[in-house]
Amino acid sequence: MTDSPPEDPIRPASAGSTSPTDATGWFEPLYAAAARGEATVPWDRHAPHQLLAEWMRRRRLAGDGRSAIVVGCGHGDDAALVASAGYRTTAFDIAESAIRAAGERYPEARIDFVTADLFHLPQAWIEAFDLVVESQTVQALPPSMREEVVAHIASLVAPGGTLIVQAVAAADGETREGPPWTLTRADIDRFAARLDPVDILLIPAPGQPALHRWRAELRRPSASQSDRG
Ligand SMILES: C[S@@+](CC[C@H](N)C(=O)[O-])C[C@H]1O[C@@H](n2cnc3c(N)ncnc32)[C@H](O)[C@@H]1O
Known part of the structure; x- marks a missing residue:
């Protein structure tokens, strides 16, 4: 994969840092600058x-009032789709300015x-959501944090609930520096170690044959299934 993914963010000064504060501290200034019209x-999308x-x-997802949460929701476009399918939707982001803008975009x-x-x-929120949507947050955080990030995301899924994970896939032998820090199959398997895999796909990006994305659907067994297992 030589192309830069379209969602490739600017490289923050803290890129490569292993400190949680440094790794997440650049999002709020970016969203705040965007709100002032000084950055995109x-x-x-x-x-x-x-x-x-x-x-x-x-x-054919129909929430029918079930609960959903969107991780690292940014300006809320994925959350709006989930809500329109009938889910009681929560969406969160570390950047206050993103959350403010999301509320303004989808009042x-x-x-x-x-x-x-x-x-x-x-x-x-722990094990509280029937649908958990994670799109491009894992890849925005340094690989040194990956196990912790995966554990926190997986922890949101209720018994019987579904997690969908989307991320740019690492090419074979890739040494690219992030962000984004692309995901290997081993990274996807970190989710599969915590939840049951349902469908794990590697999908070529339209018009960019060298770029692939993971879309992984996983499920937490329902309480009755766990009892039987
Ligand atoms: C690459 S963006 C993706 C945004 C959105 N999911 C999308 O696909 O357009 C990553 C998002 O994760 C958020 N984020 C990063 N670290 C976070 C954390 N520790 N907790 C919550 N959100 C976080 C960022 O503020 C940013 O909005």
Whole structure:
């Protein structure tokens, strides 16, 4: 993979840092600058991610009032799609300015947009959501944090619930410096060590044959399945 992914962010001064504060501290200034019209957010599509939209269509997802959470929601486009499918939707991001802008972008959507840190999740969110959407947050954080990031994301999934993970895939032998820090199959398997894999796909990006993305669907066994197992 030689192409830069379209959601490739600017390289922050802290890139490569192993400190959680440094690794996440550049998002708020970027979103705040964007709110002032002084920067653009490179991954802001003003539309849901097409991989997520296609997955939801194919699965004919209907929330019917079940709960969903969108991790690292940015300006809220994926959250709006999830809410439109009938989920009671929470969406969170560490960047307060992103959350403010998301609420302004989708004032009618009845989404609970919350400023929160994946590394310090509210206890009430643990194993609380029927659908968890993770799109491009793992890849935005340094690989040294990956195990912890995966554990926190997986912890949100309720018994019987589904996690969808989308990320740019690492090419064979890739040595590219992030962000984004692309994901290997071994990274996807970190999720599969915690939740049951349902469908793990490597999908070529439209018009960019050298670029592939992971879309992994995983499930936490329901309480009754766990009892039987
Ligand atoms: C590459 S962006 C992707 C945004 C969005 N999911 C999308 O696909 O357009 C990564 C997002 O994760 C958020 N983020 C980074 N670290 C976070 C953390 N510790 N807790 C919550 N959100 C975080 C950033 O502020 C940013 O909005």
